[in-house]
Amino acid sequence: MMRGIVKAIAVLIVAALGLLVFVPKASSPQPAVPQQDPVINLTLxxxxxxxxxxxxxxxxxLQTNEPARVAVEELLAGAKTEGAVTIIPAGTKLKGFAVRQGVAYVDLSExxxxxxxxxxxxxxLIVASIVNTVTEFAGIDQVQILIEGKEVETLYGHMDLSEPFRRF
Incomplete structure (x- = not known):
């Protein structure tokens, strides 16, 4: 009888150990990983x-559906690194931005x-900074600069702005 009890205890111990192997362990709470917002890289x-x-x-x-527009807005906000100088006059605002048939129309305030x-x-330098920033994006080959929604002949009397510009 003693042997029977010892056998039964041994079977119970083996069964309990078997359950420990197959029962999933309670997972300890993992620290929450902060969700990163997707970003894009711009070259200004x-x-x-x-x-x-x-x-x-x-x-x-932050990622956007209009990266070229955001690039112009960042350009107008000014340089942030040493050795880069903002050449576009302070206060200039982006009034509108559109892309049609490979030409970006950048409408700036007066x-x-x-x-x-x-x-x-x-x-x-002003024209080249705008054109080179905008033509960094696929599908944009030329840039037409507008002022207050209108084509202008020139900014300061030196460059003809009546036609779109290709990358400098």
Whole structure:
């Protein structure tokens, strides 16, 4: 009889151990991983400090359906890295943005015209910074700059703005 009891206890122990192997362990709570908002990388073009060339500035922004529009808004907000200089006059705003048949139409406020005594180099850098920033995006080959919704002949009397520009 004692053997029977020992056998029964042994069977119960083996069965209990078997249950421990197959019963899922209660998982300890995992620390919540903060959900990252998706971002996109932009390449913006600003002037060098000596106004002799353009300098790239990389920037990350939240993903959007209109990355080229956001790039222009970031360009107008100004440079954030050392060695990059904002060349577009302060206060200039983006009034509208559209892309049709590979041409981006960038409509700027007349504030861009409110800086007297701009030379041809300055005008070239402003136009090139806008055009190069916008043509970073697939499907945009040219940029037409508008002021207050209208085509203008020039910003400061040096460059013909009546036709769209290709990348500089």
């Amino acid at each position: 073009y600003f002037s060098t400090p000596d106004a002799s060339a353009l300098r790239q500035e990389k920037r990350q922004v 504030d861009i015209l409110n800086t007297p005594n701009r030379g041809s180099a300055s005008e070239s």
